[in-house]
Amino acid sequence: MSLEAVLRAISPHFVNLSERILAYGPQGKLLLRNLEEHWFAHCVTMPRHNVFPCDSIADTLQLLRSNSLDDQLPFALATLAAMSKSAWNESLARVSSHRIVKVNVIVDASESKSLLHKKQRERKVWWRKLAQCPSRFVLAEARKARNLDVTEIEAQFPFGNITVETITYYPGIRKLYPQTEGSKDNAADVHMIEHVASLDWGCLALLCDSHMLDKSTSAYIHPKLSPYKTTFQIEKQQNETDVEDLNRFVLYLNNTLRAKGISTILTNTEQIVEMCLIPFVVSVNRTSLKNGIVHVKNRSTTLKEAVHISDLVKYITLRSS
Incomplete structure (x- = not known):
């Protein structure tokens, strides 16, 4: 190559x-x-x-x-x-x-x-x-x-x-x-x-x-250098169309991270996640609104962890340093 x-x-x-x-x-x-x-x-x-x-x-x-x-x-x-x-x-x-x-x-x-x-x-x-x-x-x-x-x-x-x-x-x-x-x-x-x-x-x-990892078609870069550290994903229930409250929840989390100096990007497509080499994807659903638990996926390891929103800033910061 x-x-x-x-x-x-x-x-x-x-x-x-x-x-x-x-x-x-x-x-x-x-x-x-x-x-x-x-x-x-x-x-x-x-x-x-x-x-x-x-x-x-x-x-x-x-x-x-x-x-x-x-x-x-x-x-x-x-x-x-x-x-x-x-x-x-x-x-x-x-x-x-x-x-x-x-x-x-x-x-x-x-x-x-x-x-x-x-x-x-x-x-x-x-x-x-x-x-x-x-x-x-x-x-x-x-x-x-x-x-x-x-x-x-x-x-x-x-x-x-x-x-x-x-x-x-x-x-x-x-x-x-x-x-x-x-x-x-x-x-x-x-x-x-x-x-x-x-x-x-x-x-x-x-x-x-x-872009030249063995046996991999995906690209990853150190979270410290990533242009954007985090994006968000809304997990809809079957046949669910009204997600306005989840959108507001995502905006709240997005603004909280940005206020602490953590760069984020709002997008709805996986293509943007891959293109921007975003290391962490935060998933929210209806249950998140009730108990404050979101799930953070590390694109490099593919592991997904449950994190309370009060610990989200600390979680992302520690893994981006």
């Missing part, structure tokens, strides 16, 4: 390759945003060391040093939503530019190699946790680029490998540091580890992964 065939299977509602750009449809834009937010939470909010968003590494280092915020190593600088014109995955498709997110970790020279190997494992595991086929994401063999050690994280497919992230080791970063009499010696004692993820190529790799 070629990349072009996979893109056709994914549908333009997510992404397509047009005029050397990855063009996103409505669902693809939400997927891209969810991937960036998940990256930000993991790489900027959650690390044990300080991470400072920045536009210019040199300028930010100068600012941190002037306020004595760079004393505790390691610390990191994060560059968000940048556009890179450097070529990635040229053997698969020529894309003129792609969105990247980057972290530069400043670390003591004595700890740099250890942290490098830790980052390589950590970033590979991060991608694997999002994949339907985790073993697809691997660390490629290290290579030299501009006399620097570079390791790539690749997603392996029958049509070729998609590079989603690069990790580069900088043994000397003196030129980045503000050059004052008191800082020259210190600058020689710190190294830098840079990891750059491509949001565009990452989205494409995860979508290809979701």
